[in-house]
Amino acid sequence: MNRLHFQRSQLCIPYGLFLVCFVFAPLVVIIYYAFTDGEGRLTLANLTSFFSSPNTIGTLAYSLGIAVATTCCCLLLAYPIAYILARSRFKHKAVILMVFVMPMWINFTLRITALKEILTVIEGNLAYHPFLNTLIGMTYDFLPFMILPIYTTLEKLDNSLLEAAADLGADTVRTFLKVTFPLSVPGIISGIVMVFLPSMTNYVVLDMLYNSTYIMGSLIGAYFSAYDWHNGSMIALILLGIILVFTMFTNRYADEDAGSSRGGVLGS
Amino acid sequence: MRKIGSGLRRKIGLAASAVCVVSVSWLRMPVQTVCASEEPVILRVCNWEEYIDLGEWDDEEMITLDDGTVIFGEKPLYEEFEDWYRETYGREVRVEYSCFGTNEDLYNQLNLGDTYDLVCPSEYMIMKLMAEDRLLPYSDSFYMESDANNYYINNVSPYIRKTLETNEINGESWSKYAAGYMWGITGVLYNPELVTEDEAATWGIFGNPKFHRQVTLKDNVRDSYFAALGILKADALTDEAFVRSADYRERLADMMNDVNPETVAQAQALLDDLMDNLYSLETDSGKADMITGKIVANYQWSGDAVYAMDQADADGFTLKFAVPRESTNLWFDGWVMLKSGIDGSARKQHAAEAFVNFLSRTDNAVRNMYYIGYTSSIAGNDRDDTIYEYLNWCYGAGEEDGDIMEYPVGYFFSGDNNDRDYVLAASSSQIGRQLYSQYPPQEVMDRTAVMRYFDADANKAINQMWINVRCFDIHDVPMGIRIVLLAALLWIIWIFYQKSALRTK
Numbered sequence: 038m039n040r041l042h043f044q045r046s047q048l049c050i051p052y053g054l055f056l057v058c059f060v061f062a063p064l065v066v067i068i069y070y071a072f073t074d075g076e077g078r079l080t081l082a083n084l085t086s087f088f089s090s091p092n093t094i095g096t097l098a099y100s101l102g103i104a105v106a107t108t109c110c111c112l113l114l115a116y117p118i119a120y121i122l123a124r125s126r127f128k129h130k131a132v133i134l135m136v137f138v139m140p141m142w143i144n145f146t147l148r149i150t151a152l153k154e155i156l157t158v159i160e161g162n163l164a165y166h167p168f169l170n171t172l173i174g175m176t177y178d179f180l181p182f183m184i185l186p187i188y189t190t191l192e193k194l195d196n197s198l199l200e201a202a203a204d205l206g207a208d209t210v211r212t213f214l215k216v217t218f219p220l221s222v223p224g225i226i227s228g229i230v231m232v233f234l235p236s237m238t239n240y241v242v243l244d245m246l247y248n249s250t251y252i253m254g255s256l257i258g259a260y261f262s263a264y265d266w267h268n269g270s271m272i273a274l275i276l277l278g279i280i281l282v283f284t285m286f287t288n289r290y291a292d293e294d295a296g297s298s299r300g301g302v303l304g305s
Numbered sequence: 306m307r308k309i310g311s312g313l314r315r316k317i318g319l320a321a322s323a324v325c326v327v328s329v330s331w332l333r334m335p336v337q338t339v340c341a342s343e344e345p346v347i348l349r350v351c352n353w354e355e356y357i358d359l360g361e362w363d364d365e366e367m368i369t370l371d372d373g374t375v376i377f378g379e380k381p382l383y384e385e386f387e388d389w390y391r392e393t394y395g396r397e398v399r400v401e402y403s404c405f406g407t408n409e410d411l412y413n414q415l416n417l418g419d420t421y422d423l424v425c426p427s428e429y430m431i432m433k434l435m436a437e438d439r440l441l442p443y444s445d446s447f448y449m450e451s452d453a454n455n456y457y458i459n460n461v462s463p464y465i466r467k468t469l470e471t472n473e474i475n476g477e478s479w480s481k482y483a484a485g486y487m488w489g490i491t492g493v494l495y496n497p498e499l500v501t502e503d504e505a506a507t508w509g510i511f512g513n514p515k516f517h518r519q520v521t522l523k524d525n526v527r528d529s530y531f532a533a534l535g536i537l538k539a540d541a542l543t544d545e546a547f548v549r550s551a552d553y554r555e556r557l558a559d560m561m562n563d564v565n566p567e568t569v570a571q572a573q574a575l576l577d578d579l580m581d582n583l584y585s586l587e588t589d590s591g592k593a594d595m596i597t598g599k600i601v602a603n604y605q606w607s608g609d610a611v612y613a614m615d616q617a618d619a620d621g622f623t624l625k626f627a628v629p630r631e632s633t634n635l636w637f638d639g640w641v642m643l644k645s646g647i648d649g650s651a652r653k654q655h656a657a658e659a660f661v662n663f664l665s666r667t668d669n670a671v672r673n674m675y676y677i678g679y680t681s682s683i684a685g686n687d688r689d690d691t692i693y694e695y696l697n698w699c700y701g702a703g704e705e706d707g708d709i710m711e712y713p714v715g716y717f718f719s720g721d722n723n724d725r726d727y728v729l730a731a732s733s734s735q736i737g738r739q740l741y742s743q744y745p746p747q748e749v750m751d752r753t754a755v756m757r758y759f760d761a762d763a764n765k766a767i768n769q770m771w772i773n774v775r776c777f778d779i780h781d782v783p784m785g786i787r788i789v790l791l792a793a794l795l796w797i798i799w800i801f802y803q804k805s806a807l808r809t810k
Contacts, residue, residue, distance in 0.1 A: 092776035099777035157599060164518035164584045247585035249524070251775045259775065262409040263526075263768035286801055 190224030345397030463720030485682030508535030
């Protein structure tokens with residue numbers, strides 16, 4: 038009997054099927070609903086109503102606000118930690134890393150519930166600072182996703198580059214700004230992608246921390262439970278568009294930076 | 306019922322609910338085959354989560370009523386139904402039992418092509434399904450009181466029966482299509498140490514600045530809209546002349562179902578203001594937050610209020626339930642048969658009706674009440690007073706218990722509140738407590754209003770109103786900040802653009 042033999046393209050079939058069934062087909066359905074009205078007629082009303090209502094635009098702004106703030110907080114907290122960890126001479130770095138990543142192993146709902154109680158003790162009444170609480174909750178939730186990629190890039194950083202910089206007279210600050218930081222940009226970018234996008238739609242954190250304001254995710258849910266699949270699909274599609282534009286920008290930036298840094302190190 | 310059921314036996318329910326998704330009976334072979342040629346009927350039932358007794362009671366949970374009746378849950382009721390059906394009718398039935406989370410979920414599932422034979426939505430969803438001509442009316446034989454196996458029609462409370470009969474949609478009364486299962490009212494659960502009864506017994510408590518950021522409202526449009534109407538129309542609703550008028554109930558129902566665009570706009574403005582006074586909106590966390598003291602009052606459904614009061618009692622402090630003086634929302638869930646599922650099969654319809662009858666047997670109704678914590682629509686009859694005995698078992702008090710009051714519940718059990726057979730001797734501390742929430746007194750029931758299903762336009766309007774309340778209004782951001790943010794965004798895009806322009810060079 039012949040040995041099983043696959044061509045490379047055949048190996049793609051399972052994933053191709055998955056893609057068609059669970060990504061492509063639903064997308065077609067979403068697009069159909071987004072551009073039709075209750076009677077099945079083609080319409081752009083769902084699109085225009087999104088951009089003409091102060092409430093939906095406000096929700097978009099609020100979601101973006103939360104996402105930007107969360108990403109900034111995560112970055113500001115994660116970079117120093119990742120830097121210290123990666124640069125430290127401590128033998129068991131992995132242990133310290135684990136301490137930071139360990140929260141990820143505990144169920145997310147449980148962590149937010151605990152956070153709710155802690156914040157209640159500190160603030161007394163959570164209802165006065167809904168935005169701040171959400172920000173803390175989101176940062177708590179997504180911090181490991183920022184630490185890991187930055188740590189990985191910094192860890193791989195070639196020590197000889199730093200020595201070369203020192204030999205050529207750069208002080209620590211200058212070395213960091215000219216060598217370490219530019220080389221860690223790909224890690225920062227993937228950290229941002231991993232934090233920014235989910236924090237725009239993760240409404241469970243808001244619900245659990247008593248922030249009753251809708252963000253994009255909850256707005257889609259609200260339209261669907263009001264049987265308005267058309268507006269709901271349109272908002273999902275707009276969100277998809279935002280994500281697409283965002284990843285295009287970050288990809289381009291990451292590529293470009295990788296290219297220029299290679300040029301900087303190896304170029305003549 | 307409401308989004309999340311709470312039961313006295315909830316802890317067990319949680320473990321068992323994992324089983325509830327898939328019908329267990331699939332795995333079992335029929336014990337005996339009565340007629341070899343006949344395939345068992347498959348009955349697809351879809352019910353709220355944790356909304357039926359799943360059996361497996363511990364021995365100490367066995368209930369022995371004063372008249373000697375013993376209530377004990379051995380197996381899930383839908384499994385016991387299969388045995389009962391075989392014994393009673395000599396035919397096989399297999400129940401495929403599944404659950405839904407909200408009325409809207411159920412409706413979306415039905416639209417996506419899930420087929421069920423028997424489902425248990427709330428009154429407004431029943432109205433919607435009726436209006437869309439998707440329900441099958443119960444057969445005439447289902448309403449024949451002479452048949453002893455017709456437990457539903459023989460045992461249903463006259464109060465619930467009358468409510469179902471007098472409420473109509475498109476000229477047809479609900480009772481033709483729906484059999485009552487559980488019911489309740491809405492009100493305010495409060496902490497009596499910090500809130501007086503007078504302050505709690507009004508929907509206005511949600512706007513009361515004294516409880517700034519210490520009250521919660523429900524996270525769904527129908528409940529919040531009802532409360533908003535109660536506040537908007539408080540003066541008219543509590544007017545003596547109005548309350549005494551002959552057509553009070555009809556006018557009250559109309560007022561609490563007012564969806565004029567003007568009223569909806571007023572409600573939106575009011576709810577916008579209320580949001581600044583609320584602790585939050587919640588669906589399920591309010592009970593726990595009352596117990597931990599984060600909030601002092603919350604909008605609550607009677608069944609969940611009972612659960613919260615029980616929990617608080619166990620923790621050694623007291624919560625109370627008040628029914629706003631303006632009006633309260635009478636809601637119920639009922640069993641309805643779907644045309645798409647039954648699909649003209651007489652055997653299937655027979656099994657579905659038998660299932661409703663089986664759940665309406667008084668001992669099964671008690672098991673459900675004990676497990677779910679809500680109040681059953683079943684009251685029993687002259688010959689079978691198990692439900693009343695259960696009520697007595699729960700709340701009856703003797704001389705040794707101190708202050709005793711007479712608590713008439715005749716309106717529910719016999720249709721006559723002066724009926725001396727149904728006057729419970731209960732501790733007078735039960736006013737505003739569990740008994741009061743589960744079987745509210747007549748004077749409370751007099752100011753109940755059923756919230757109807759609104760037509761497509763009105764429904765869209767109140768849903769949009771709710772979304773507007775919940776959304777962050779861009780106008781709340783000062784113009785200066787908006788300009789700065791927009792400039793920052795443009796600047797970032799410009800940088801990216803320049804960088805990419807450089808690269809392409």
